[in-house]
Amino acid sequence: MDAQAAGGVDAPDAESFGCIDWAAPWFAPFAERGARWQCSALDGPEPFLATLDADACASTCVTGRGLPLRFVTQTQLPVDTAYEAHIAATGRVPTRHNLHDFFNALVWLAFPRLKAGLNARQAQAIERDGVGAVRGAERDALTLFDENAALFVTTDDALTEALVAFDWRRLFVAGRSSWGTRCEVHIVGHALLEKLISPYKACTAHAWIVGAPQAYFGWPEADRRAWLDETTACALAQAAPTSRAFAPLPVLGIPGWCAANADATFYDDTGVFRPGRRAAA
Structure with a gap:
């Protein structure tokens, strides 16, 4: 997810939200929440983020260091701060109005402990090894x-x-x-x-x-x-x-x-x- 640190510009596939087929077997397990989020996404970035964050607030989900899960705009990710480290330190997931981040958020709500475990491992590896041109074997596997x-x-x-x-x-x-x-x-x-x-x-x-x-x-x-x-x-x-x-x-x-x-x-x-x-x- 390091690419997220590049900036807050929405990717050009935002209009593709309408292409999701919730009857497909890979999407069906996410359909109940996903179809509702899809409607918000089609209404625009602000309704989209508000819907995601409301569901996070209503849940008991936490990030890698036990902080309550929240979804925020990509602009809240500070320059020169690793995406995964920011999530672990603040509980806030920088989120763009695109399919990639849409599915990331869906998995957070569907498998919260798994995602928190990944986030904890990623943050530990960043603290230990820093952020360089090469992630290293552990962060590669986590990614x-x-x-x-x-x-x-x-x-x-x-x-x-x-x-x-x-x-x-x-x-x-x-x-x-x-x-x-x-x-x-x-x-x-x-x-x-x-x-x-x-x-x-x-x-x-x-x-x-x-x-x-x-x-x-x-x-x-x-x-x-x-x-x-x-x-x-x-x-x-x-x-x-x-x-x-x-x-x-x-x-x-x-x-x-x-x-x-x-x-x-x-x-x-x-x-x-x-x-x-x-x-x-």
């Missing part, structure tokens, strides 16, 4: 998580093995009936959500694997999300992620996420569903 992560939740180790081994046919074809009963995906990377406004076959997430208890898929959706938020936040508190902790996941390969993948030949495209070094080994 991957923040921008492009999907949580791959499963009760079946064989499905984890298939994902890590790039065994796409075992994961998506032979294991097709397992989706929704033994594994599922939650997208938490806001840049990835932004990309999925116009989905394309090669769109790939950095999948963070979460092993769940056998009872998980019998829980109500709200309980699953709360457990996932807490579990991921606890993992982040124990150790910072590394880039090797993620597995590539072409998101349009997920059963039900693309009509074309009902035909098994969809996965024959090795330009997208690559064998990978791990599978070759």
Whole structure:
């Protein structure tokens, strides 16, 4: 998110708010709040920010150092101050009137503990290492998580093995009936959500694997999300992620996420569903 420090000018995609399809499986979990925010965004920057901040005020969400979450204009980010450090120190998230920051705010409200955990780690790394031309391995991995992560939740180790081994046919074809009963995906990377406004076959997430208890898929959706938020936040508190902790996941390969993948030949495209070094080994 370092690019946010560049200034407060709204990106030119503000008019694209009207293009969000809340019926799409990657947006549907955010639809209830997101559709309301979308209406405010279409009314302009001021109603947009007011709606976001009202929801933050009504929540119990906090940022990386326990301060109440608030959304403020990008102009409140001081010059030469790192975006993540500012959030941790003040509780205020500088926000532009664009899709990128729209989805960032949605993820903050949907997975508040996860986002606070990421913010805490990012702020710690900045304090320790400073802000230079190169972020360093830890901040790179945290940025991957923040921008492009999907949580791959499963009760079946064989499905984890298939994902890590790039065994796409075992994961998506032979294991097709397992989706929704033994594994599922939650997208938490806001840049990835932004990309999925116009989905394309090669769109790939950095999948963070979460092993769940056998009872998980019998829980109500709200309980699953709360457990996932807490579990991921606890993992982040124990150790910072590394880039090797993620597995590539072409998101349009997920059963039900693309009509074309009902035909098994969809996965024959090795330009997208690559064998990978791990599978070759």
